[in-house]
Amino acid sequence: MANFLDTTVDDLIENFEFLGDWEERFAYLIELGKKLPPLDESEMVEDNRVHGCQAMVWLKMLPAGDSTFEIHADSDAFIVKGLIAVLLMIHNGKTAAQILEDDGTAIFARLGLDRHLSPTRRNGLHSMVSRIKALAAASVAQPA
Amino acid sequence: MNPPAETANLAKRDESVDWTALRNEFPILRETVNGHPLVYLDNAASSQKPQQVIDTVRRYYEHDNANVHRGIHELSNRATEAYEGARQRVADYLNAGSPEEIIFTRGTTEGLNLVANTWALDNLRKGDTILLTEMEHHSNLVPWQILANRIGAKLDFIEVTDDDGQLDLQWLDEQLARARLLSLTHISNTMGTVNPVAEICTHARAAGVVTVVDAAQSAGHTTVDVQAIGCDFLAFSGHKTCGPTGIGVLYGRRELLEAMPPYQGGGEMILKVEYRDSTFNVAPQKFEAGTPNVAGAVGLHAALDYLDAIGREAIFEHDQRLAKRACERLAEIDGIRLFGPSEDRSGVVSFVLPDAHALDLATMADQKGVALRAGHHCNQPLLAKLGVAATARASFYFYNTEAEVDRFIEVLHDVRKLLV
Numbered sequence A: 001m002a003n004f005l006d007t008t009v010d011d012l013i014e015n016f017e018f019l020g021d022w023e024e025r026f027a028y029l030i031e032l033g034k035k036l037p038p039l040d041e042s043e044m045v046e047d048n049r050v051h052g053c054q055a056m057v058w059l060k061m062l063p064a065g066d067s068t069f070e071i072h073a074d075s076d077a078f079i080v081k082g083l084i085a086v087l088l089m090i091h092n093g094k095t096a097a098q099i100l101e102d103d104g105t106a107i108f109a110r111l112g113l114d115r116h117l118s119p120t121r122r123n124g125l126h127s128m129v130s131r132i133k134a135l136a137a138a139s140v141a142q143p144a
Numbered sequence B: 001m002n003p004p005a006e007t008a009n010l011a012k013r014d015e016s017v018d019w020t021a022l023r024n025e026f027p028i029l030r031e032t033v034n035g036h037p038l039v040y041l042d043n044a045a046s047s048q049k050p051q052q053v054i055d056t057v058r059r060y061y062e063h064d065n066a067n068v069h070r071g072i073h074e075l076s077n078r079a080t081e082a083y084e085g086a087r088q089r090v091a092d093y094l095n096a097g098s099p100e101e102i103i104f105t106r107g108t109t110e111g112l113n114l115v116a117n118t119w120a121l122d123n124l125r126k127g128d129t130i131l132l133t134e135m136e137h138h139s140n141l142v143p144w145q146i147l148a149n150r151i152g153a154k155l156d157f158i159e160v161t162d163d164d165g166q167l168d169l170q171w172l173d174e175q176l177a178r179a180r181l182l183s184l185t186h187i188s189n190t191m192g193t194v195n196p197v198a199e200i201c202t203h204a205r206a207a208g209v210v211t212v213v214d215a216a217q218s219a220g221h222t223t224v225d226v227q228a229i230g231c232d233f234l235a236f237s238g239h240k241t242c243g244p245t246g247i248g249v250l251y252g253r254r255e256l257l258e259a260m261p262p263y264q265g266g267g268e269m270i271l272k273v274e275y276r277d278s279t280f281n282v283a284p285q286k287f288e289a290g291t292p293n294v295a296g297a298v299g300l301h302a303a304l305d306y307l308d309a310i311g312r313e314a315i316f317e318h319d320q321r322l323a324k325r326a327c328e329r330l331a332e333i334d335g336i337r338l339f340g341p342s343e344d345r346s347g348v349v350s351f352v353l354p355d356a357h358a359l360d361l362a363t364m365a366d367q368k369g370v371a372l373r374a375g376h377h378c379n380q381p382l383l384a385k386l387g388v389a390a391t392a393r394a395s396f397y398f399y400n401t402e403a404e405v406d407r408f409i410e411v412l413h414d415v416r417k418l419l420v
């Protein structure tokens, strides 16, 4: 599951550099988004909703053995699904402590996404990251 | 037989307008976005400004700026004259009875909040009903919710029939009989519906219901005549009418304004102040506490001159022509859901594609220089009723061209290929 996209963060950065312009980069994000496994309808519930995004976003984190976590998330918009895919590349399959240490912001900056996402989208991304970190923090505070 | 004078005039005016020359007076339309010429189709959110308006605001700051109604010096006199001249201009533009019926605000939102917090707060009681429509912008809904919660009033809504965005007026008289205040939009910012506000206000008046019209989407696009409409209040925003941001207008019928309590307290709105009490100025100053947005008013004056020089009927026909072209081309897309009336609509076109999210469409269109809006357009309850989370919206103005409509459609088709 951790490698469902067969793409690592390093691959991603390389691909982004290779793609000439932002139109192509967004198209690439859309393609990544299309590969994201969908959430089950039953998981698209208020408890899993991430607010603060323009699109609808649902996100949950499940223990996956060895104290690691699997993130399941979905959106009704492809570019958002693409961003979720990037978040998964960064955080998926890690322990809570690792997730809390991850510096997603630095990676988004290296991708140039911090400057090319609209301010509202940046807020949405921030809401997703906050949710992931909050879930990780909660699992440390209250080991399952 | 000769055509009626009015129709002949209309046709003549439209033919005589040089739309390309007008477009060239908007410096921002020469911008490139992401390497493409800008195609600005978000006019329902905010319009662009012609050079004339930009120059007028600059000239005001370079030559006339001072505080108004206060100084005994030349610049203050000039600023006061410019500000009060703008008020007179707005009164003419809306065909108000007098400039005393014109209050300068920050925009439509403040105008509506002003009515809610003065006339309505003073006159409505627990159990009274405020009648709205299901297509109101959040700024003509939330202020009434806040007020209703505060005083225990009830909200009632004129229903929107369906995707065609018409108001269901069959129960209007029954609804009015139960209401004390009706606030509704002239033109829907999501559906492009043009509501029959004059007819509705006639019914409201007969029922003794006070009326508020949200003219945010109409004031810069078509004739808005407060006497012909017969409303008690009407609000619009300068930034949607080729004017500056941060300036707006609330028209209020004189008898109501005079009887209303003030809105905010401060300078300008008083006649005499003592430590424990004050007497208030008359309308409109009573509602304009503090230093007003003089430069904004002066810019708005220039914008209204600009729009009237073109002719608002001609502008509306142009909007409609572009919207019609867009709707026809959009309707060719399989499975598309187009919102709003098929006839007599404004230049606002909202749609949902079966296979592409509005946010993705707008993001990718932006990569090609086309500015669309995607989302709920401050109309969350209406979209919820229609069962959609977001629509994409193109909204046209007189400086948009047929070529831009075609470019928008071409980009839409390109982008769609990526998304399906």
Ligand SMILES: Cc1ncc(COP(=O)(O)O)c(C=O)c1O
Pocket (backbone or CB within 6 Å): B044, B045, B106, B107, B108, B109, B110, B137, B139, B140, B185, B187, B188, B189, B214, B216, B217, B237, B378
């Ligand atoms: C119908 C309608 N009403 C009210 C508003 C609010 O206008 P403003 O934000 O300028 O106060 C808008 C603007 O989006 C609108 O379209």
